[in-house]
Amino acid sequence: MHHVRSIPPPPAVEMSAATRSFGDFTALRDATLRVEAGTILGIIGPSGAGKTTCVRLMTGGLAATSGTVRVLGEDPQRFRRRTRERLAYMPQQFTMYPDLTARENVSFMASLYGLLWLNRRSRVRKVLEVVDLWDVRDRRAGQLSGGMQRRVELASALVHEPVILFLDEPTAGIDPLLRARLWEELHRRRDAGATLIVTTQYVNEAEECDQVALIAEGRLVALAPPEELRRRAIGGHAIEVETEAPFDPSGLTALPEVLEVRSTGARTFLAMVEDAGSAMPVVVEAVAAHGGAIESAREYRQSFDDVFAALLEQAESSAGADANAA
Amino acid sequence: MTNLQSLSRILAFLGKEFTETLRRPGAVLSLVLGPLLIMVLFGLSFYGYPPPFRTVIVVPPNSGLPTTADSYSKITPDIDVVDVVTDAEAARERLRSRSIDLVIIAPPDLAAQLLAGKQSVLAAEVNISDPIAAANAGYLANIFSGEVNQRIIEEAVRQGLQIAVAKTGEKPTDVPPNVIAAPTRTELQNVAAVKPAVVSFFGPAMLAFVLQHLAVSLVALSVIRERGSGSFELFRVSPVSASEVVLGKVLAFAIICAIVGAITTVGLVAGLGVPLLGDPLLLAIAMGLVIAASLGIGVIIAVISDSERQAVQLSLLVLLASVFFSGFALNLDLFLPVAQPFTYLLPATHGIALAHDLMLFGWTNAPWHFFALFAMAVGLIAVGSLMLSRQIARS
Numbered sequence: 238m239h240h241v242r243s244i245p246p247p248p249a250v251e252m253s254a255a256t257r258s259f260g261d262f263t264a265l266r267d268a269t270l271r272v273e274a275g276t277i278l279g280i281i282g283p284s285g286a287g288k289t290t291c292v293r294l295m296t297g298g299l300a301a302t303s304g305t306v307r308v309l310g311e312d313p314q315r316f317r318r319r320t321r322e323r324l325a326y327m328p329q330q331f332t333m334y335p336d337l338t339a340r341e342n343v344s345f346m347a348s349l350y351g352l353l354w355l356n357r358r359s360r361v362r363k364v365l366e367v368v369d370l371w372d373v374r375d376r377r378a379g380q381l382s383g384g385m386q387r388r389v390e391l392a393s394a395l396v397h398e399p400v401i402l403f404l405d406e407p408t409a410g411i412d413p414l415l416r417a418r419l420w421e422e423l424h425r426r427r428d429a430g431a432t433l434i435v436t437t438q439y440v441n442e443a444e445e446c447d448q449v450a451l452i453a454e455g456r457l458v459a460l461a462p463p464e465e466l467r468r469r470a471i472g473g474h475a476i477e478v479e480t481e482a483p484f485d486p487s488g489l490t491a492l493p494e495v496l497e498v499r500s501t502g503a504r505t506f507l508a509m510v511e512d513a514g515s516a517m518p519v520v521v522e523a524v525a526a527h528g529g530a531i532e533s534a535r536e537y538r539q540s541f542d543d544v545f546a547a548l549l550e551q552a553e554s555s556a557g558a559d560a561n562a563a
Numbered sequence: 564m565t566n567l568q569s570l571s572r573i574l575a576f577l578g579k580e581f582t583e584t585l586r587r588p589g590a591v592l593s594l595v596l597g598p599l600l601i602m603v604l605f606g607l608s609f610y611g612y613p614p615p616f617r618t619v620i621v622v623p624p625n626s627g628l629p630t631t632a633d634s635y636s637k638i639t640p641d642i643d644v645v646d647v648v649t650d651a652e653a654a655r656e657r658l659r660s661r662s663i664d665l666v667i668i669a670p671p672d673l674a675a676q677l678l679a680g681k682q683s684v685l686a687a688e689v690n691i692s693d694p695i696a697a698a699n700a701g702y703l704a705n706i707f708s709g710e711v712n713q714r715i716i717e718e719a720v721r722q723g724l725q726i727a728v729a730k731t732g733e734k735p736t737d738v739p740p741n742v743i744a745a746p747t748r749t750e751l752q753n754v755a756a757v758k759p760a761v762v763s764f765f766g767p768a769m770l771a772f773v774l775q776h777l778a779v780s781l782v783a784l785s786v787i788r789e790r791g792s793g794s795f796e797l798f799r800v801s802p803v804s805a806s807e808v809v810l811g812k813v814l815a816f817a818i819i820c821a822i823v824g825a826i827t828t829v830g831l832v833a834g835l836g837v838p839l840l841g842d843p844l845l846l847a848i849a850m851g852l853v854i855a856a857s858l859g860i861g862v863i864i865a866v867i868s869d870s871e872r873q874a875v876q877l878s879l880l881v882l883l884a885s886v887f888f889s890g891f892a893l894n895l896d897l898f899l900p901v902a903q904p905f906t907y908l909l910p911a912t913h914g915i916a917l918a919h920d921l922m923l924f925g926w927t928n929a930p931w932h933f934f935a936l937f938a939m940a941v942g943l944i945a946v947g948s949l950m951l952s953r954q955i956a957r958s
Binding site for chain 2: 293296297298316318319321322324325326328330331332334336337341344345346348349350351352353354377403
């Protein structure tokens with residue numbers, strides 16, 4: 238009897254110690270990450286951090302100076318045509334044709350990906366409706382607003398239903414309401430099995446991603462799901478407590494569940510714990526035991542602005558410590 | 564399916580270029596009407612012959628030569644004798660101030676020299692920077708000298724006959740003095756099917772010339788704009804190949820140039836009366852090959868240019884080279900034999916030769932131009948495609 242051993246499919250994207258330099262300047266240093274199929278990886282970081290370089294290494298627009306990059310198991314520098322048919326790339330700058338209408342631009346890109354006429358017509362309509370541009374489909378791209386132009390590009394990237402989408406700041410310049418709709422569409426793609434690599438400067442969009450890669454000054458500072466990053470930023474979970482009267486929370490540090498207590502006001506404090514769910518009743522009871530009356534107690538969710546600021550601070554101090562040690 | 568998809572990609576580029584071109588009506592209008600308008604203006608304004616040289620003749624006192632301008636007016640229409648003077652230095656001063664073009668100084672002792680059996684010198688002085696005009700001045704001075712010689716001989720014969728009649732009472736010959744002085748004269752007969760005319764001659768040349776420039780600049784600017792906008796990076800990620808990009812663009816611009824060429828030809832023939840004696844199909848093939856080879860040059864220019872400005876400059880350099888080396892303005896026989904083969908590196912050189920032959924003579928005695936253009940078109944497009952492919956891969 239023969240056992241058929243199934244070989245697991247390669248990860249959608251895999252980078253191993255990938256570095257890209259331009260002369261003396263290193264845009265990305267030793268980036269290692271793995272993106273499983275059917276997930277959204279958000280690449281987040283300040284402007285000039287190396288996000289676009291990271292994406293261009295994945296699309297094959299740039300070759301790694303050292304290290305390896307694999308997409309669907311292939312070297313992006315040597316993608317086969319079949320593989321390229323399964324990819325989509327939306328660059329940061331406007332690359333559409335201003336003299337063509339929104340529909341013509343999307344249709345042109347659909348043709349490049351081999352969509353034949355009948356199929357193309359219906360797909361173009363569908364994606365233009367998704368990005369809310371169907372009503373202006375016959376307007377020239379050059380006459381559209383900046384946000385609309387980004388949506389034309391996004392529609393062009395979505396039109397052939399790619400397996401992996403590389404989207405470089407797809408929501409830049411798009412109003413919050415439409416941004417939410419676009420994320421809904423990206424989630425739908427993810428749920429249908431597509432892998433999405435999305436760079437963004439909107440830090441709070443990290444919430445929309447399954448994995449978040451935080452890049453700063455060419456270094457991959459952190460790579461984890463958003464919640465895990467929150468945990469790392471504050472060293473665990475936080476419980477925000479408000480009491481009816483001024484309360485000194487320092488006594489709570491004796492509890493084994495509580496890692497640290499930070500007073501944020503006369504009647505408010507943060508209790509840092511390993512796990513907010515299990516620690517919450519213990520903290521509430523302990524406050525009462527120390528003579529306090531609880532007004533409210535809830536898990537404290539830091540904004541991602543604060544999370545990333547904290548992670549970047551940690552990374553800087555860690556780098557400083559390494560430098561001192563060296 | 565793959566072939567269909569490939570065709571779909573090529574047609575996508577074709578459609579895009581067409582649509583973009585048509586969306587700029589001003590550009591379309593200038594593409595179609597521009598060459599015709601230039602030809603009309605050229606035909607209306609170009610005289611074709613240089614103006615006569617404004618000439619002063621210096622006749623020394625007592626030389627026996629005529630001293631009025633009218634006496635010299637019929638020597639050649641290319642010399643306009645504005646004055647006959649005796650002071651050579653005053654005439655030279657007028658030459659230096661460029662108020663006249665030519666000074667002819669007659670020898671002071673013409674009769675004595677002749678009787679002494681010596682040749683006199685008829686000095687011609689010019690003040691010209693244009694090498695063609697300078698060569699023409701030398702040619703005219705020779706004609707003038709020949710005419711003067713002829714008149715001297717004629718006068719000598721007339722006087723000789725009078726002396727003979729006086730001495731012998733008989734006329735030694737009935738041949739008139741002017742026939743003895745010039746026993747032959749030239750009568751030119753042009754057997755060409757078309758009477759030479761400025762528009763007829765330059766019209767066919769302009770057709771090939773304009774099509775080359777149009778094809779080179781259109782495709783070069785299109786490719787470089789595409790590269791500048793970042794589209795190459797999209798192409799690199801997408802399944803489109805460089806050869807599909809080149810083929811799509813070449814086809815689109817070939818059709819656009821062919822339409823402009825057809826309209827220009829109709830305008831030349833029907834509007835300006837330029838003859839088309841040969842097979843229109845052969846002319847279409849010739850111009851089609853000029854367009855194809857020029858598109859290849861355009862793609863290469865786009866690849867080697869680092870900006871739109873440089874592409875424009877290189878396109879203009881090709882245009883400038885064509886003005887001098889394609890036979891458009893200067894006859895190729897005027898070049899050194901060693902340089903002539905290089906003039907055939909320009910598609911316009913072959914195109915102009917074929918357009919002249921097919922339109923004005925009805926056939927060509929140099930069918931090798933077709934093969935040369937075909938080889939250039941295939942080679943240049945292949946090289947351009949290869950270079951573009953590398954550039955897209957690097958983008």
